[in-house]
Amino acid sequence: xxxxxxPHRDFAALLTDAGLAVTTNRLRVLEVLDGSLSPLSAGDxxxxxxxxxxxxxxxxxxxxxRLVRHGILERLSSGGRAFHYGLAADTxxxxxxxxxxxxxxxxxxxxxxxxxxxxxxxxxxxxxxxDKIEIxxxxxxxxxxxxxxxxx
Amino acid sequence: xxxxxxPHRDFAALLTDAGLAVTTNRLRVLEVLDGSLSPLSAGDxxxxxxxxxxxxxxxxxxxxxRLVRHGILERLSSGGRAFHYGLAADTxxxxxxxxxxxxxxxxxxxxxxxxxxxxxxxxxxxxxxxDKIEIxxxxxxxxxxxxxxxxx
DNA sequence: CCTTGAATGCAATATAGTTGCATATCGTAG
DNA sequence: CTACGATATGCAACTATATTGCATTCAAGG
Ligand SMILES: [Mn+2]
Ligand SMILES: [Mn+2]
Ligand SMILES: [Zn+2]
Ligand SMILES: [Zn+2]
Numbered sequence: 001x002x003x004x005x006x007p008h009r010d011f012a013a014l015l016t017d018a019g020l021a022v023t024t025n026r027l028r029v030l031e032v033l034d035g036s037l038s039p040l041s042a043g044d045x046x047x048x049x050x051x052x053x054x055x056x057x058x059x060x061x062x063x064x065x066r067l068v069r070h071g072i073l074e075r076l077s078s079g080g081r082a083f084h085y086g087l088a089a090d091t092x093x094x095x096x097x098x099x100x101x102x103x104x105x106x107x108x109x110x111x112x113x114x115x116x117x118x119x120x121x122x123x124x125x126x127x128x129x130x131d132k133i134e135i136x137x138x139x140x141x142x143x144x145x146x147x148x149x150x151x152x
Numbered sequence: 153x154x155x156x157x158x159p160h161r162d163f164a165a166l167l168t169d170a171g172l173a174v175t176t177n178r179l180r181v182l183e184v185l186d187g188s189l190s191p192l193s194a195g196d197x198x199x200x201x202x203x204x205x206x207x208x209x210x211x212x213x214x215x216x217x218r219l220v221r222h223g224i225l226e227r228l229s230s231g232g233r234a235f236h237y238g239l240a241a242d243t244x245x246x247x248x249x250x251x252x253x254x255x256x257x258x259x260x261x262x263x264x265x266x267x268x269x270x271x272x273x274x275x276x277x278x279x280x281x282x283d284k285i286e287i288x289x290x291x292x293x294x295x296x297x298x299x300x301x302x303x304x
Numbered sequence: 305c306c307t308t309g310a311a312t313g314c315a316a317t318a319t320a321g322t323t324g325c326a327t328a329t330c331g332t333a334g
Numbered sequence: 335c336t337a338c339g340a341t342a343t344g345c346a347a348c349t350a351t352a353t354t355g356c357a358t359t360c361a362a363g364g
C-alpha cells in the first residue's frame with residue numbers, strides 16, 4: 001500500500017534509473033529532503049544527517065551536486081550565501097516560486113499558482129539555451145515578523 | 153544639455169539625497185554600473201575600478217552594501233556564488249528578469265515584458281513581508297553556445 | 305567470493321564576503 | 335579658510351561556503 005498524501009518515493013529505484021549507485025548516504029540525503037517541507041542548505045542537510053550517523057560534509061556536497069546534475073534535485077539560490085536544495089520538479093510536483101526570509105534564512109515553497117506566468121514567448125524567442133527559471137521572493141516571514149514586534 | 157538616451161544620472165545628487173557622503177569611490181562604483189549593460193559582481197567592479205586607480209576590495213564591498221541598503225543599487229543572486237549588482241529599478245528603469253549564463257558567468261538584463269506576471273494576488277495574500285521579487289533564467293548564452301559548437 | 309570502478313573521508317585549498325582597528329577624507333561649524 | 339567630529343577607506347585577519355587531491359572503502363556485476 002502506497003500513500004499518496006505522504007509522497008515517499010522509491011529512491012533506490014530513482015537512483016538506479018539514473019544509473020547511480022544506491023548508497024546509504026544518497027538515500028539518506030533524499031529522505032531528508034523528501035521529509036522537509038522546504039528546500040534545505042547543504043549545511044542543514046549535513047547537520048540533520050550527522051544527528052543519526054556520521055557523514056563527511058564533502059560527501060554531502062558531492063551527493064547534492066551529482067543529484068542535481070542528474071535532475072533528481074534542484075539547486076536554488078537563496079538570497080543568502082548558501083544554496084538550497086529540494087526534490088526536482090516533476091509531474092506531481094510542478095515548478096513553483098520560493099520565499100526566502102532574510103532574517104532567519106528559512107526558505108519556503110509557494111504554490112505554483114501564486115505567481116502565474118507565461119514563459120512560452122521567452123522560450124521561443126530567447127537566443128540562448130534556457131535550462132531553468134527561478135523565481136524567488138525575499139522578505140521577512142510571518143514568524144520573524146511576530147518576533148520583531150515582540151522585541152520592540 | 154542632458155542626453156536622454158545615455159542615462160547618466162547626477163550621482164552626486166543621488167548620494168546627497170540619500171544622506172550619504174559623496175566620495176570618489178562611490179561615484180566611480182556608480183559610474184561603472186551605469187556604464188554597464190548588465191549587472192556586475194563585486195569582483196568585476198573592483199577589477200574595473202582598479203584599472204584606473206587603486207581601491208581596496210573591502211571598500212567596494214562596503215559601498216555596494218550601503219548603496220543597496222539605501223535603495224540605490226539592487227543585489228541579484230546569480231546562480232553562481234557571487235552576487236551581482238545593478239542600478240535599482242525606478243520609474244524609467246522598471247524591474248525585469250535577468251539571464252545568467254552558467255558557462256561564462258555573464259548576467260544579462262531581459263526586457264520587463266519578456267516574462268509578464270501578476271504579483272497582486274501574492275502581495276495581497278502573503279502572510280509575511282515581501283521586499284523583493286527576483287526572477288532569474290539560467291542557461292547558456294548565445295556566445296557560449298557558438299563557442300561550444302566550435303569546440304566539438 | 306572477487307574484482308573493479310565509483311563513493312567516501314580527510315586535509316588542504318579556493319572563493320566570496322565580513323570584521324576590527326588605525327588612518328584619511330568629507331561635510332560643516334566657526 | 336580652517337578645524338573638528340563623523341564617516342569612509344585601507345589593510346590584515348577572519349568567517350562561511352564550496353571544491354580538489356588523494357588514499358581508503360564500498361557497491362554492483364560476474
Ligand atoms: Mn519548493
Ligand atoms: Mn537588470
Ligand atoms: Zn524568518
Ligand atoms: Zn556565456
